[in-house]
Amino acid sequence: MQKTNERIPLLDILRGFAILGTLGTNIWIFAHLGDISYLFTIDHAIWWESVQDFLRLVVLFLVNGKLLGLLTMMFGVGLELKYQQSLRKGTAWPGVYLWTSLFLLMEGLIHFTLVMEYDILMSYAVTAIIVSFIIKGGDKLIKRAMIITGTFHAVVMLYILGVSIYFGSGVMLLGDMDYTVSLYQNGTWIEQIQARLENFLPLRSEAIFVIPMNIFLFLAGIRLMRSGSFSSDETGKRIRNKMLWIGLGIGIPLNLLTFVPGGVFDFPVRYLFAPVLSIGYIALIAKMVEINERLWLWSRFEDIGKMALSCYVTQNILASFIFYGWGLGLGGKVNSLMTIGIWLLISILQMIFAMFWLRRFKFGPMEFARRYFTGMMIGKK
Numbered sequence: 001m002q003k004t005n006e007r008i009p010l011l012d013i014l015r016g017f018a019i020l021g022t023l024g025t026n027i028w029i030f031a032h033l034g035d036i037s038y039l040f041t042i043d044h045a046i047w048w049e050s051v052q053d054f055l056r057l058v059v060l061f062l063v064n065g066k067l068l069g070l071l072t073m074m075f076g077v078g079l080e081l082k083y084q085q086s087l088r089k090g091t092a093w094p095g096v097y098l099w100t101s102l103f104l105l106m107e108g109l110i111h112f113t114l115v116m117e118y119d120i121l122m123s124y125a126v127t128a129i130i131v132s133f134i135i136k137g138g139d140k141l142i143k144r145a146m147i148i149t150g151t152f153h154a155v156v157m158l159y160i161l162g163v164s165i166y167f168g169s170g171v172m173l174l175g176d177m178d179y180t181v182s183l184y185q186n187g188t189w190i191e192q193i194q195a196r197l198e199n200f201l202p203l204r205s206e207a208i209f210v211i212p213m214n215i216f217l218f219l220a221g222i223r224l225m226r227s228g229s230f231s232s233d234e235t236g237k238r239i240r241n242k243m244l245w246i247g248l249g250i251g252i253p254l255n256l257l258t259f260v261p262g263g264v265f266d267f268p269v270r271y272l273f274a275p276v277l278s279i280g281y282i283a284l285i286a287k288m289v290e291i292n293e294r295l296w297l298w299s300r301f302e303d304i305g306k307m308a309l310s311c312y313v314t315q316n317i318l319a320s321f322i323f324y325g326w327g328l329g330l331g332g333k334v335n336s337l338m339t340i341g342i343w344l345l346i347s348i349l350q351m352i353f354a355m356f357w358l359r360r361f362k363f364g365p366m367e368f369a370r371r372y373f374t375g376m377m378i379g380k381k
Helices: 009-031 051-063 066-089 096-114 121-167 177-186 189-198 205-209 211-227 234-259 266-291 296-306 308-323 336-360 365-377
Strands: none
Touching (some): 009 051, 009 308, 066 211, 096 308, 121 205, 296 308
């Protein structure tokens, strides 16, 4: 088991890479004014007839579900670090971590209400609470929980795949996208908030649906951390070499199914095959860092990783302002190339923001708020 009191730069780099990568998925939702069909092929099947659709699918092949899977595993790694810290200090577990998770749940609710209906923080908070009790049971309980949640999730995904193949098309129910597009194109910010609250349960269905997958990936992150996968020694390098070949060798072919038209593989690619490629991304980034650890980009990813929560919320606020009608109103008016450019622009702004902020402060603004209010909840100053 890998134990350390020091921050591991690779973990922050991976976390920062994942944060910007999630925007690479969400940017299409913002750019198309909440129309999530643009994440899939069910309503956009003939992508080879359009350069713009091809560009969109190439980006989604690289990021859709993959960076979310990576980020989910990084949350598991963070939980493991908190757990090991608790063991070293001899404090009760989950103890303070429960308060931290509850505060994350509150942050997610605020983010969902004020910014974006596809918030991931609430789902992570619920998952963290569940996993914080599983981890107390030791490696055997962790393994058993992974088998149960992983099998359940895989069976559900394969069932959906089987139904989709039987009917010859995807089975997703996306709802009234015309209403959603009109809301984000013409509605005020207050009207958008009201719509999210009025449709709270339907809009939170994905956050609930992915909890078994989240539990599995949290626990996978914990096991990777315990196995020494992120260490710089030979053991870590050997494990990451296996992760690279498995993650890319299996993950790339499976995720190429996203190009199959009709939406048949939409759900399995995002929720079942994507995390396999996430494993490959972890190993690939680690290998690239080993080759040139002084690369300027790694420092910028590391900065974002140190204030991941602040950057996640900030990038969604920026995208909302750029695309929604109450802001610049560019939604529905930009093509795929311009959307990619805006994604890169927001990413660069995030890098600059994180770099200058951390020169003056130890924590990001939301990270500081969490520490402060968690301290208040447990009666500490």
